[in-house]
Amino acid sequence: MALKQRASRVVAVVAFDGISPFHLSVPYAVFGEDRTAGGVPRYEVLVCSADRGPIRTSAGFSIADSRPLTALRRAATVIVPSWRDPLEPPPAALLSELRAAHRRGARIVGLCLGSFVLAAAGLLDGRRATTHWSWAAEFSRRHPDVAFDPSVLYVDEGDVLTSAGTAAAIDCCLHLLRNDCGAEAASYVARRMVVPPHRQGGQAQYIEAPLPAPGAPDRFSQALDWAVRHLDRPLDLDSLAARAAMSRRTFTRQFRRKTGTTFLQWLLAQRIAHAQRLLETSPRPVERVAELAGFGTAASMRQHFARALGTSPAAYRREFRGA
Numbered sequence: 001m002a003l004k005q006r007a008s009r010v011v012a013v014v015a016f017d018g019i020s021p022f023h024l025s026v027p028y029a030v031f032g033e034d035r036t037a038g039g040v041p042r043y044e045v046l047v048c049s050a051d052r053g054p055i056r057t058s059a060g061f062s063i064a065d066s067r068p069l070t071a072l073r074r075a076a077t078v079i080v081p082s083w084r085d086p087l088e089p090p091p092a093a094l095l096s097e098l099r100a101a102h103r104r105g106a107r108i109v110g111l112c113l114g115s116f117v118l119a120a121a122g123l124l125d126g127r128r129a130t131t132h133w134s135w136a137a138e139f140s141r142r143h144p145d146v147a148f149d150p151s152v153l154y155v156d157e158g159d160v161l162t163s164a165g166t167a168a169a170i171d172c173c174l175h176l177l178r179n180d181c182g183a184e185a186a187s188y189v190a191r192r193m194v195v196p197p198h199r200q201g202g203q204a205q206y207i208e209a210p211l212p213a214p215g216a217p218d219r220f221s222q223a224l225d226w227a228v229r230h231l232d233r234p235l236d237l238d239s240l241a242a243r244a245a246m247s248r249r250t251f252t253r254q255f256r257r258k259t260g261t262t263f264l265q266w267l268l269a270q271r272i273a274h275a276q277r278l279l280e281t282s283p284r285p286v287e288r289v290a291e292l293a294g295f296g297t298a299a300s301m302r303q304h305f306a307r308a309l310g311t312s313p314a315a316y317r318r319e320f321r322g323a
Helices: 023-034 068-076 094-103 112-120 132-140 166-181 183-194 219-231 237-242 246-259 263-281 288-293 300-307 313-322
Strands: 012-016 044-049 075-080 107-110 154-156 162-163
Touching: 012 068, 023 044, 023 166, 023 183, 023 300, 044 068, 044 237, 068 094, 075 094, 075 112, 094 107, 094 112, 107 112, 107 166, 112 132, 112 162, 154 313, 162 166, 162 183, 183 263, 183 288, 219 246, 219 263, 219 313, 246 263, 263 288, 263 300, 263 313, 288 313, 300 313
Parallel strands: 012 044, 012 075, 075 107, 107 162
Antiparallel strands: 154 162
16 A cells, blocks of 8 residues: 555444444444554544434444445545445445445455445445355355455455455454554554454454463463464474474374464564564564574565565664654
């Protein structure tokens, strides 16, 4: 996303009659509160709606005031936080405003069932997208031109993003903030919300996730916590399996079930995130950051940054320390 667009801190959230208060509150919780004390720039959040008059929520109370859909034209980011019924066609006026916002370069986001609205607007054709796992089959049936991915928490296609259900909206919004302002800003907001700044894996881990027995020591989680604190060391599957007191096969099976990803993918994501924080907050040379994050050499870190982030460590530091 262009820096010029990032500089516009206006976020428009589309509300509708019957909206869940939680879905509506997620974008506001990430972007709407004053977090300048933590170095996070102020955003202006606009609640817009195609419905006239008070907006009734699914919790029984109403929202007295909202802006018309034309207010979307001011926003650099437009978020559809859900939709009341995936089988209900969205209003033509809403679809028209979403298409117009996309044409002028706004970032369009469909959270949870909001993905159905973006698909109805034609903004997901030929792109990857996701939504709540319970509506995956219906989404694929209704929108065959979309490359649907049921396993992830969110999909970032640059100017169009979609997320899985409910709490995955938090992951997606923190990702947007991370893209705008850097990993440190997203981590600060996540700490204030008491949520992880970046969850690994996908929504598959939440479809079937058995809980440990009450009082049982979770050696698996302890092993992962230890790894995160020692990213500068050589880390491999066998050593972590031994630390968790598991066989390699059992540890691998647990890892996939609990994180939704592979050990190597998880480890790389942890190292990149740690390097991002060090580049933003520390004056250490890139070579030292590469060592502390476990990449070994600056050349190796540059290769991983290019593949994962589309930039170099030095360019990342210039952009986000400047911001």
